[in-house]
Amino acid sequence: MIGVRTLGTEVWDEAKASGAEKEILQMVGDTLLRMDPATRELRPGLVESWQVSSDGRTWTFSLRADIRFHDGWGPLTAEDVKFTWARVISKESVALGAGILREAVNGNMENFEIVNARQFRIRTPSIQIDLPLNLSNGVLQAFTIQSRRYFGAVGEERAVTHPVGTGPFRLASHVRGQQVTLEAVASHWRQTPGFKTVVVRIIREEAAMLAELQSSTLDLAPLSVSLKREAQRAGLHSSSVPSTANAYVVFGGMYPGHQNYDRNAPWIQAENPAKGRLVREALTLAIARRAIVERILSGEGQPAGAPFSFIPGPFRFNDPNWKVPPYDPARAKRLLAEGGYPSGFTMDMPIYPLAGRPEVEDIAHAVADMYEMIGIRVNRIPMEYRPTFRARLAARATKGMVFVNANTFYDEPAAFFRVAGAPEATLAFIHDARVSATVKSLSGELDTEKRMALARELGNYIVRERLAAPIASMSGMWIMGKKVGKVQFITSMATLNSVEYITPAR
Template sequence: MSKPRVSGTGAAHTWAGQPLHRRALMQRGAMLGLALPVLGALGTQTPSPAAAQESGSGGVLVFDLGSEPENLDPHQMLAYTTSLVVYQMFEGLVRFAPGTLEVEPWLAESWESSEDGLDWTFILRKGVTFHDGTPFNADAVKFSFDRQMDESSPFYKMGQWSTATDLAIIDSVTVDGEDTVTFHLAGPYSKFLSRMTGALDWIVSPTAVEQYGEAFLENPVGTGPYQLDRWEKGQQVVLRRNETWWNGTPGLDEIYFRAIPEEGARLAALLSGEVNMSLDVGPETVDLLRASDAHTVATGPTGAIWFLAMNVESEPFKDVKVRQAVNYAVDKRAIVEDVLRNTVETAYGPLSPGFEEYNPKVETYFSYDPEKAAALLAEAGWPADREVVFRCSIGGSGMLLPEEMATVIQDNLRAIGMQARLEVTEFVSWMDAIRSDQNELTVMSWNVAPTEPDYIFNGVLTKGAFPPGFNTSHWTDEELEQLVADALVTADPAVARANYERAQEIVMEQAPIVPVCHRQQIYGYTNSIKNFAPSPSMMLDLIDVWIEN
């Protein structure tokens, strides 16, 4: 018999003695798209997507991610697609309520903060166990954070997110009883609670980490509704229902996460029934699925941005006139309308219009003007024989159609007198290159929900994100750094908004990037899949999804 579900209304949520209804920040998996070779789409031991064993529950979901996870550790993963897999297995103390960007209690039943906002105490849910049968408790919470923050911990393994300000603000975590834990902050932090929704805050089994060591990357153990059955490298990750999940019975029997990066193969797999759901389907596939009586296309908002990053420390892009020339040179209309067939929105600045802090002034800085671009290039004394290395990944979630888009841009640059040698590589080689000092020009995709904007700035536009982080422009500005830092700690929303509006202007004035487009979440799936909807948080919520016979 299914256990009753948590309603999400929860116990008392207080902040400085007041009711807490904060806009939630995006999942910490503001992550780059992953791209790997085609992973043996045919002939594996994947069952046909199964029918439900009974009405309202059951079935096997075969989900095409478009790329294979790099690992399955919530504190070490990099790719957005990986976070969708890991999200099924791990949970945090709080989460975004389904269909909203409101924070609700999850592994914690309630919380409260001190008057000065520096101490946050969480009362944990009792009776929760990890997939290995060990208990979830305050010690496990402390272990999960010490593992990332405390260099003296024997299991210290800081993740690769150098921009993890949500961890940097935590001074320490103390255990105040088996079911009580307190986070002590280094300073006021207006977004602390919403930060606690993300991957760095998901709780891992201490026993499993101790048992597997480095191999925990491939042997994840959490408390979530689904648990790892097996990972067939180069083929698929298979999850099965957690029969002892604390919050009832999850809807699906099994989930097979596959990775088919090539668009034609992805469409064929979906139409043939080899897979029954696909993420980030391409524009031609969208048209075909919408014309099909057997399939559904569901879309959801994002704050994601696809852009060009120019390394301002490299010789070609030190001069702001050159960077401005590239901004004028790129024909965004051709990319948005001809390549992506209006499945995306044109980008004019680092934030999408879905952000409350969006500054419409960014729309006035650059338009497609190849003559002006050529003139700026001439003013900068651009050598006719100079060649720029232009890097591109072959695919990955959020990358859209990177090679086709990059080819348009390459032609645009050639038209103004800039020769760009396009180097298209698989994900690992591309990642190594863009996070090095040798990078000159690259395509980039940054996946965030349209909530708090600092994940854009702190993720790719501040010095804290310099490589091996993802500020591949190697650009920083003192005024912008201060504006973003102040916006995070101010209690006045008007001040924060003004800071972010000015920060957008600085980015466009100095032009370290070329904003190209903002993508949507686009899922294509068979009509047999029930109770699915894209989440505003951009996470993949499958708890109540089932498959109809």
């Protein structure tokens, strides 16, 4: 029995999945490539081999020969891959990876060539060095392959409520708003699960999760790291997943050129952008990062000097010059006055839970408290991320809002901005011409060292202009009951993954 805070929309459709739904989809299905849980190196998945042409623009993928869909729905073919890809990039799609996959084929499925039943070829309009990564289970936007034949036979409505995949589990039953029951696939081609039955149950409150873990009615759950000591006192074991996310403050409405550009927001001030930057600097200096790490994250993280995908740590894309901003509320007040707001202003702050990152809500409340200390009037608006707030991001409808978000680790910084920082992305926190231009250069650079240098250049610009306010990196924390022996989650991923590798206690 696994506890989770949310299962998103509870519609198991790759064209509509962008959050917690993917946790179930990746148990029922498989991605084209897989990531080694310990090293984050790419490994074969449904694809057994892949290669790129010398000009970096033609990718050829070969599928395994022994893969079949559950319940007799036939062998996996390149037609199924093309079918799923086309649905994910359709106009109706709200999939997190829609923008990346659309860009890969230049918005035209004619650039997806079926060579034969087991081989397909992608012709990209430019070099996209991170394409294999984006087809793996190591990123949130990755997608599993769904059966073209099954959708055609039973219709979309049934296909997305009773999914059929190639993964290590079958979906046995689903009680909406309560739980999903999955059954292990015997002799699965990749990994036969250690537990024959897995129930994923929605439990909104962490206190209830901890109580059920103590009573052995629950076996595994993600809990705030602040509960680690309490869980240990109860005799429960924990598994920490480092660098799972970077938390930061997003300034809403920063969409120049878009109809929802909030040009008069205090943190933008399009007629006087220097003053807008002063306000963003004030909102950055008002945050007590070390206090958040110690009190909310129980030391399981570190203060950050850069936002978005630039997670603190020994990663090649980081720059040691990105210093953690000091906590200086007095200076923050002076900067507010210099920016034209000596008496502060009013902002809306949506506060929402994120799958695998329960601390984000607490961090948001802490940041709201800190802003109120410098004279900002904060309207706290509790809501669900999906579908409510995510729909706002997709529509760029964040006028008057400042909010705390956290994103997972990205091996290639460009991947994050193509998902959430570009005008063509399904959803975006910012639109910025220089960011977009640098991301295009990043995506087209084959030389790793040059690519990392470009990433640092991008980070320097974001830090210098305070396009978002960094807070802290976060570690994921899973608490295990007595029935669970070993877990093997992917390094730097906070969401539920690799369930098939969980072993029973001896």
